[in-house]
Amino acid sequence: MTTPPEDANARRAIKPVICYPNTTLPEVPIDEWVQALDGAEVIETVIAAPREAASFTVKAGQFFRIRSVDGPQVGDLNLWNLHDLTERFYSGKTRALHGTHVTTGDRLWSSFPALRPIATVVQDSLDWYGIDDFGGSVHDVIGTRCDPYTANLLSGDQYHNCCHSNLTRALADHTGLSLKDAEPLVHDVLNVFMCTGFTRDTGQYFMKASPVRPGDTLTFLAEIDLLGAISACPGGDCSSEHSSDAAACYPLAIDILSGTIENWKEPPVNSYDRSHGR
Template identity: 65%
Template sequence: MKRARNEVTEPQDAEARRRIRPVICYPVDTLPRPDIAAYRAAREGWKKVSEVVVPPRDARCFQVPAGSFFRIVSIEGPQVGDLNLWSAQDIGERFFSGKTRALHGTHLSTGDQLWSNLPHLRPMATITHDTLDWYGFDEYGGSVHDVIGTRCDPYTHKLLSGHEYHHCCHSNLTRALAQRLGRPKEEVEPAVHDVLNVFMCTGFTRDTGQYFMKASPVRPGDYLEFFAEIDLLGALSACPGGDCSTEHSSDLAACHPLLVEIYRPKAPPLGWTSPPRNGYSRRHED
C-alpha cells in the first residue's frame, strides 16, 4: 500500500531534477582498509578458547580480546541474530550502525568494519569471512547482515499491537547486559543500541521505501567471522522472529539457538596494531 501524498502539481522541470546524478556522501578512497589476507593467515594454528550458546528468544554476552577472532554460527536451523558490541573497558563506546552504514553500505560482508560511536569512531571489529557472501542482492533489493534495521523492541510492539512482549531483541540484550555487568536492567538499557542484523535478509521496497524482511538464506554450518580490533564485550540475541520470514517478534515462529565461538591466534596478523580512538581534537571551534 502506497503512502498517502499531498496532491501537488509537478513542476515543468520535474524529470530533469530526478535525473540529477547522485553523489556518494562519504567517499572511502582514503579510508584505511584492513589487510584481510594477513588476518586470514593469522588463523593458521589458532585455538578455540571458548564458546557461548545463545538460546532461542534470548541473548547472551561474550568477551573477545583484541587480536582474537569470533564467529556467529548457525547450528540447528535458519535463525537471525541481533549483535551489539561495546568496548570491554567502557560500554559508553559502542557499535555505531549509522556511521558503519554510511561508510560501508546497507549490508555488510567480508572486509567491512564495525565502527564505534562518536567521539571514539574507530574500528571495533572487521568481518574476515562470510559464508553467505554468495547471496549478494536479490531481485527485490534484499541482502543479508544489514545495518538498516534497529532491533525488535517491546516499545514498538506495544505501539503497534497494544500488547506487551518481553522477548524482543531489545529486551533480550538488556537482560543479558544487566546480568553480565551485575547492574539493574533499567540502568543498562540505554547502552543497548542499534544492531548488526546477522543472517537477516532485508531491504527497502521500491514503491513505498519501507523496510522489509524475508526468509533468511542461512543454514546450519553457515557463519559470520570477525576479528576483534579492540577488547570487546558483545551480546547476541537469537531473534524471536526465527528466520524472519513472517513475523518480527513471535512465540509461534520456529526459533533456533546460535553459537558464538572465540578463537585465539598464535600471533596477531602481520603488521596489525589495535586502533586508537579518533584523533579529532574535539575543539568544535567557531
C-alpha cells in the same frame, strides 16, 4: 499530492553522489587476517538460546565467529568497548561508510567521539547472496532491533522476548548493572544473517526468509577488547514475523578463537580536535 513542476523529470535524472567516499579509509589486510584465521582454534563457545541473548568477551586481535546451528536463525548483535561501555557499535556510521549490509572486509565502527573500527568482517559464508531482485541482502545495518515499545505501539502486545529486551537482560547479567541502567546502553544492531532491504515503491524496511542454514558463519577480528551480546531473534529466520512465540527458533553459537594477530595494535581513537568546539 503536489503537482509536479515542469522540470520534475530533469530533477529526478540528476546523478547521485556518494556521501562518504571510503577509498581513504585504512586498508584492511584481509589476506593476512584470513591466513591467521585459518590457523586459529576454538577456545570457547557461548550459546544464545532461542528467544534469548548471550554475552561474550573477546580480546583485541582475536577472532570471534557467529554460527548457525540446528536451523535457520537470525541474530541481533551489540558490541561495546569492554573497558568503557559508552564506546559502542555505531550502526548508522557503519552504514554511511560501507553500505546497508556488511560482508568480508567491512568494518564495524564505534560511536563518537572515538569513531574507530572495533571489529572487521573476515569471513562471511553468505557472501554469495549479494543483492536479490527485491533489493534484499544479508547482515544489515539499517534496521534497529525488535523491541517491546514498538510492539505495543503497533499492536498493543506486551511481548517480553524482543531482542531489545534480551540484549538488556544479557548486558545487565554480565555487568551487574540494573535493568534500568543497562537499557540505555543497548543500541542499534548488526542484524546477523537477516535478509532485509527497502521496498522500491514505498521505501519501507522489509524482511524475508534468511538464506542462512546450519553451519553458516560470520567471522570477525576484534580490533579492541570487546564485550558482545547477541539475541537469537524470536522471529527465527524472519520470514513472516519477528516478535512472537509462533516462529520456529533455533540457537546461535558464538565461538571465540585462539591466537591473535602478531604485534596487534588497537586502532587509535579519532584525532578530531574538540577544543575548538563540538
